[in-house]
Each structure stands twice: as C-alpha cells, then as structure tokens.
Amino acid sequence: MKRLAKWRLVSLFAMIALVLSGCGKPFVSTLMPAGEVADMQYDLMKLSTLIMVGVIIVVMIIFVLVFVRYRRKDDKTIPKQVEGSHKLEIIWTVVPILLLLILAVPTVASTFKLADVDQMDKKNTKALVINVRSHLYWWDFEYPSKKIVTSQELVVPTNEKVYFNLKSMDVKHSFWIPAVGGKLDTNTDNINKFWLEFDDKRANEAGNLFYGKCAELCGPGHALMDFKVKAISRDKFDAWVTAMQDVKEPQKATGxxxxxxxxxxxxxxxxxxxxxxxxxxxxxxxxxxxxxxxxxxxxxxxxxxxxxxxxxxxxxxxxxxxxxxxxxxxxxxxxxxxxxxxxxxxxxxxxxx
Ligand code: HEC
Ligand SMILES: [Cu+2]
Structure with missing residues (x-):
C-alpha cells in the first residue's frame, strides 16, 4: 500500500515535469529571456535562487551532521546547559544580513533602471511610445506619434527601447509578455509607464511572434485575454507604419x-x-x-x-x-x-x- 502511494507521488511529479517542460518555448518562456528587461529580471531570479539553494544546502549539511554526530544511545546524563553563545548569535545574524545585502543591491539598482522612463516624457522625444488600453477581454495599441491604432497584435521594432503607457478602460488587468518583461498593472485611474526591449535574435527564434497575457484575474474570460507581439526589424516596422498610415478610407473590398x-x-x-x-x-x-x-x-x-x-x-x-x-x-x-x-x-x- 505504502509502496503504491510512493509510486503515485513519483508518477505525479514525472507528469508535472513533463507538462512544465512544455513551457520552455522561446515565444513564451520567462526562462528564455528575450530582451534587456527580461535579462535583468532573469538575473535577479537566478541570484535569489542561488542564495536560497545555498542556504538550504548549508542548513541541511549541518542538520545531518548534528543528527548523526550527537545522537544519544544509552547515555542518560544531562548534557552541559549553555545559555546563549555570542559567537553563534553573531554568525547567524551577520550571515543573513550579508545575504540580504547581496540580494538587495542589484534588486534596487535594477528596479530604478526598469522604471526609468525619462526618455518618453521628454519633449519631441525620438523614442517610440505606445499607449496600451486593456478591455474585457482584448487589447488596444495606439501609436500616438504615428497616428495609428491597432488591436490584439502589438507590432514593435527590435533592439531598441519601446516605451509604454498602460491604462485600463474597465477593470484592472495586467500587461505581461512573459519572454520579454512585465507584468505591470493597467489601472482605470492612473497611467503606468515602463519600457521593454525586444532582442532581435530571440525574436527570430520565436518566429517573430511573442505571446502576451493578461496577468490579473479580471473575469471569466481572463485566461483567454491573450495578445501577440510581432517583433520585427526597424525597417520592417517603418514599412508597416507607412502601410497603416496609407489606409485613409475604409478599404475597398475586392470581389x-x-x-x-x-x-x-x-x-x-x-x-x-x-x-x-x-x-x-x-x-x-x-x-x-x-x-x-x-x-x-x-x-x-x-x-x-x-x-x-x-x-x-x-x-x-x-x-x-x-x-x-x-x-x-x-x-x-x-x-x-x-x-x-x-x-x-x-x-x-x-x-x-
Ligand atoms: C456591441 C459591440 C460589438 C458589435 C455590434 C460587434 N462586435 Fe465584434 N467584437 C466586440 C468586442 C468587444 C470584441 C472583443 C471580444 C474579446 O476578444 O473579448 C469583438 C471581437 C470581434 C472579432 C475578433 C477580433 C480580433 O481582433 O481578433 C471579430 C472578427 C468580430 N468581433 C467581428 C464582428 C462582426 C463581423 C460583427 C458584426 C456582425 C461584430 N463583430 C459586431 C464587440 C462588437
Ligand atoms: Cu485578466
């Protein structure tokens, strides 16, 4: 019976591993960063995981050593009673502080770098700014400097910073392109700003189409509130913008x-x-x-x-x-x-x- 339960557990983990292995796709995986922001976020993840695993390993080694070394057999004497040890207390206070500092310095530095949107607010800025509007359950993308609007499929140039104004038209949603960066909430009463950069090589591997998601539970259609991101070279992007701008009247249907x-x-x-x-x-x-x-x-x-x-x-x-x-x-x-x-x-x- 016990053995059966164990096998169930093992097969459950095997299945989870199998399912999760499907996540490793360049168009959607956070673990395959596709731009500067994703790189920074991935580095922070690696650093914190490394520190956590390090702590677990050290604690487990000490735990097992003490368990084996000081295990009592027939000895009934009461051991020497020790109240506090300056040495030990200093060690277990200073070591975590150091670990937290190692984690905090790059985290704070990255946080400021990721939130740096000075360029987009400058007058006559050359930076590409896109206004994102989220709706139940679809996405709207406006390029104010190009005077065009599109929906459901965001089009961006690769290898440059793209700045976003995020806003929601109904309830809270969250803008997330797993392989590239986010998530940032879209709210109804304020505009959230941030930037992303789409790596050319990674975009090619992803078939130039990244997956975007809503990352804030917003209603029954939430899980289906996806969008796609066409990341293409600057030349192709400019050509797309021109083609969009050239559509003046409703297109004439042929046939x-x-x-x-x-x-x-x-x-x-x-x-x-x-x-x-x-x-x-x-x-x-x-x-x-x-x-x-x-x-x-x-x-x-x-x-x-x-x-x-x-x-x-x-x-x-x-x-x-x-x-x-x-x-x-x-x-x-x-x-x-x-x-x-x-x-x-x-x-x-x-x-x-
Ligand atoms: C009451 C407003 C309304 C009317 C009228 C309406 N739609 Fe829609 N339509 C929507 C909304 C809202 C969505 C987005 C749904 C979503 O994805 O959550 C949508 C989505 C769509 C989509 C998918 C769009 C995409 O970008 O993939 C198509 C296609 C579409 N509608 C076609 C039509 C056609 C054809 C008609 C007329 C017969 C029509 N709609 C009438 C509101 C409307
Ligand atoms: Cu949602």
Whole structure:
C-alpha cells in the first residue's frame, strides 16, 4: 500500500515535469529571456535562487551532521546547559544580513533602471511610445506619434527601447509578455509607464511572434485575454507604419462576396468595430478591436486559429469561445451566406502584402 502511494507521488511529479517542460518555448518562456528587461529580471531570479539553494544546502549539511554526530544511545546524563553563545548569535545574524545585502543591491539598482522612463516624457522625444488600453477581454495599441491604432497584435521594432503607457478602460488587468518583461498593472485611474526591449535574435527564434497575457484575474474570460507581439526589424516596422498610415478610407473590398460582406459589416458591426487605423476616430469607434489589418492577424479574438471557419464560428457565438466577452447579442443573427460574406470581407482586410 505504502509502496503504491510512493509510486503515485513519483508518477505525479514525472507528469508535472513533463507538462512544465512544455513551457520552455522561446515565444513564451520567462526562462528564455528575450530582451534587456527580461535579462535583468532573469538575473535577479537566478541570484535569489542561488542564495536560497545555498542556504538550504548549508542548513541541511549541518542538520545531518548534528543528527548523526550527537545522537544519544544509552547515555542518560544531562548534557552541559549553555545559555546563549555570542559567537553563534553573531554568525547567524551577520550571515543573513550579508545575504540580504547581496540580494538587495542589484534588486534596487535594477528596479530604478526598469522604471526609468525619462526618455518618453521628454519633449519631441525620438523614442517610440505606445499607449496600451486593456478591455474585457482584448487589447488596444495606439501609436500616438504615428497616428495609428491597432488591436490584439502589438507590432514593435527590435533592439531598441519601446516605451509604454498602460491604462485600463474597465477593470484592472495586467500587461505581461512573459519572454520579454512585465507584468505591470493597467489601472482605470492612473497611467503606468515602463519600457521593454525586444532582442532581435530571440525574436527570430520565436518566429517573430511573442505571446502576451493578461496577468490579473479580471473575469471569466481572463485566461483567454491573450495578445501577440510581432517583433520585427526597424525597417520592417517603418514599412508597416507607412502601410497603416496609407489606409485613409475604409478599404475597398475586392470581389462580389467581400463587397457583400462589407455591406453587412457596415450595417451591423461598424458601430463597435473600426476598420481604419487612424487614431483620430471617435472614442465610440474604439469599444471593440480595430479590424483594419484583421487579415494579417495570427489569431481570431486572440484564441482561435486564424481562418474563415473560425471567424464564422466566432461571429455566430462569441460567448462559446470567450465567456463574458462584450460582443454578445448586440447584433442580428447571421445566415450562413451572410457569415461567408463577412468572413471573406474580414480576411481581406490587409494593409501589407
Ligand atoms: C456591441 C459591440 C460589438 C458589435 C455590434 C460587434 N462586435 Fe465584434 N467584437 C466586440 C468586442 C468587444 C470584441 C472583443 C471580444 C474579446 O476578444 O473579448 C469583438 C471581437 C470581434 C472579432 C475578433 C477580433 C480580433 O481582433 O481578433 C471579430 C472578427 C468580430 N468581433 C467581428 C464582428 C462582426 C463581423 C460583427 C458584426 C456582425 C461584430 N463583430 C459586431 C464587440 C462588437
Ligand atoms: Cu485578466
């Protein structure tokens, strides 16, 4: 019986190890840092783990030595009673203080470095600043200096500092790109600022697509409140910005089916969704994801595969894929033909080819 319990425990640990081994992917792993911030945070993790493991090893060695060496057998005498030892007390006070200092100095130094956002607040700053807005359960990214907005997929240049203003439009969320840095809360009543840097080499290994997450329990759809980060070279980034800026009017749909889809969209969906990337649009056009470059996304609603079938599934019943999301029930039910047309239209929304 006992042996069986032991084996259960062993197999449980083996399974956990197996599951956790799946986490070691360059696009999502904190343990594969992909930029300056992630590097700093990883170094701090390593340092504190090293110190903790060191303490455990020393304590365990002393514990076992004392256990073996001073074990009593038939001896009934009472040992010599000692009240306090200056030497020992000094040792076990000074050693932890030293260990904490070793931990504190780099931690405080990194904390200030990570919070240094002077560059973004300078007038006429050259630094790239992105305003992030979190919503139940999706993300909105505005590039104020470029006058464009996009949603669900953040696009950033690699190998330079990118600065973020973080804000929430409803409840508290938290902005986290596990491989690159974070988490920082997005609040409703103040703006949190920080910077990240995306390493070019790591981005390549990750297929230029990092995973982002909401890291603050915010409701039933929280676990599905993902976003993606396209980290590309500065040249490619500039090309993307230009392509986004070039979309002036709602893009003309090509083909009969897509045009039909556009018509339906303009009737039933445009009240919530914008299809132009300009950030001069009214606030009411920003209560749902901006779909200007929806055809270039890698996911539908952040969680479904990016194809027409899933687009139709999503429009038919969003609640089934993201519980509690705010697209539910405020537009008419669509027939299969209408869904086909809508999917065709949405997938054709591209700014780059
Ligand atoms: C009441 C406002 C509202 C209406 C009307 C609406 N939507 Fe949405 N839609 C949303 C919200 C909010 C989300 C984000 C859901 C989430 O991810 O939590 C969304 C998400 C989506 C997505 C996924 C977006 C992405 O970036 O991956 C698609 C596609 C979509 N809607 C299509 C449509 C279509 C087509 C219509 C019209 C038939 C429509 N929506 C009508 C609010 C609305
Ligand atoms: Cu959340």
């Amino acid at each position: 009969a089916l897509a045009s039909q889809g556009q018509e339906i969209f303009n009737k039933s969906c445009i009240g919530c969704h914008a299809v132009t990337p300009a950030n001069k649009m009214p606030e009411t056009a920003r209560i749902a994801p901006n779909l200007s470059n929806f055809g270039e996304r890698s996911r539908v609603a952040a969680v479904l595969d990016h194809n027409k079938k899933e687009v139709k599934n999503w429009i038919k019943n969003p609640e089934a894929y993201k519980p509690g999301n705010l697209m539910t029930g405020k537009y008419p039910e669509m027939s299969d033909e209408q869904l086909d047309a809508l999917a065709e239209y949405l997938m054709s929304l591209k700014v780059q080819e």
